[in-house]
Amino acid sequence: EPEVTQTPSHQVTQMGQEVILRCVPISNHLYFYWYRQILGQKVEFLVSFYNNEISEKSEIFDDQFSVERPDGSNFTLKIRSTKLEDSAMYFCASSENGADTQYFGPGTRLTVL
Amino acid sequence: GENVEQHPSTLSVQEGDSAVIKCTYSDSASNYFPWYKQELGKRPQLIIDIRSNVGEKKDQRIAVTLNKTAKHFSLHITETQPEDSAVYFCAASKGGSYIPTFGRGTSLIVHP
Numbered sequence: 001e002p003e004v005t006q007t008p009s010h011q012v013t014q015m016g017q018e019v020i021l022r023c024v025p026i027s028n029h030l031y032f033y034w035y036r037q038i039l040g041q042k043v044e045f046l047v048s049f050y051n052n053e054i055s056e057k058s059e060i061f062d063d064q065f066s067v068e069r070p071d072g073s074n075f076t077l078k079i080r081s082t083k084l085e086d087s088a089m090y091f092c093a094s095s096e097n098g099a100d101t102q103y104f105g106p107g108t109r110l111t112v113l
Numbered sequence: 114g115e116n117v118e119q120h121p122s123t124l125s126v127q128e129g130d131s132a133v134i135k136c137t138y139s140d141s142a143s144n145y146f147p148w149y150k151q152e153l154g155k156r157p158q159l160i161i162d163i164r165s166n167v168g169e170k171k172d173q174r175i176a177v178t179l180n181k182t183a184k185h186f187s188l189h190i191t192e193t194q195p196e197d198s199a200v201y202f203c204a205a206s207k208g209g210s211y212i213p214t215f216g217r218g219t220s221l222i223v224h225p
Contacts, residue, residue, distance in 0.1 A: 033212075042215045043149075043157060043202060056212055091156060099211050101147070104156040 002026045004105035006092050012111045013082055021077045021108045023092030032075045033093040033102060034067065036060070043091065049075065050098065082112045115140040117205050119216025127224050132193050134219045136203035137185040143205040146179060146186050147213060152199045160201075161188070193223045 005024045013019050025032050034046040047057040049067055066078045075094075079086055089109050093102040116139040126132050138146075144165035149157035163170045163177045163186065170177050174193075179186040186205075190197055200220050204213035 042217045044215070045212050048212060095211075099145075101159050101162065102211075102213070104149075104158070106156045 004092055004094055004103050006090075006105040006108050008108060009106065010109045010111070012113065015084055015112055016081050019079050019082055019110065021079075021090050021092075021110070023075045023077070023105055024073050025075055025092065025094030026096075026103060027073070029094035029096050029103075031055075031095045031098040031102075032067075032069070033095075034077045035091045035093065035104075036088040037091065037107075038088045046077070046090075079110075082110075084112050086110060087112045115143060115205055115207075115214040117203060117214050117216040119203050119219060121219060122217065123220045123222070125222045125224065126193050128193060128195060130193055132188075132190045132197070132221055132223075134188045134201055134203065134221070135185060136187070136205075136216050137183075138205040138214075139184070140205070140207065141181075141184065142207045145206045145211060145213075146177070147204050147206075148177060148188050149202045149204065149215075150199045151202065151218075157202060190221075193221075195223050195225050197221060198223045 007022045032049040035043050037043045045058050047061045048055045064080045068076050089107045091107045092105040095102045119136045147162035150160045151157045161175050163179050174191045176189040200218045202218050203216040206213040
């Protein structure tokens, strides 16, 4: 069964550094999402992406965040200048048509020191 | 925006017992309610979902009920097994968006 994949599984960075988290959605899916989960807390929506543009974003997704689909398979989340509070598990998800089930990737654990 | 409350935060049962997790939502326009299971350190995985035109849905040992009037929905797991131990998240979303708002999660512990 096809799965969403994410790299790296764990990223450690210094405060103020830029990080790029990578995702490969399921190949025939058209809608892509990023979520974050601070340790022990609920999953929070960050942004959704369709047809090469952001379709929705939450208030968490401020100017420090950006998303991109640089080629036909990858979907990336960039955090320009990381803060301590950005430490969390970041999940990518994809769905076939936006109204259907979202499939989550295994997550990238981001640790900001 | 949507607000989803989930109870209890922790649920401890003996193997073979039933487990019930309850959620309420605030936005009457919400019409899609997925439930996710997240094992420790793993990704959330959809286990069952229900849309607002249905009151109940069952898949083997798992069932979900929806009361639109009261704006609450519940997950029922029968004949629990130790491998059911995980954190379960409810979520609610509405058509046109389908961006789920998650509850805070219920840590289910099934004792052998």
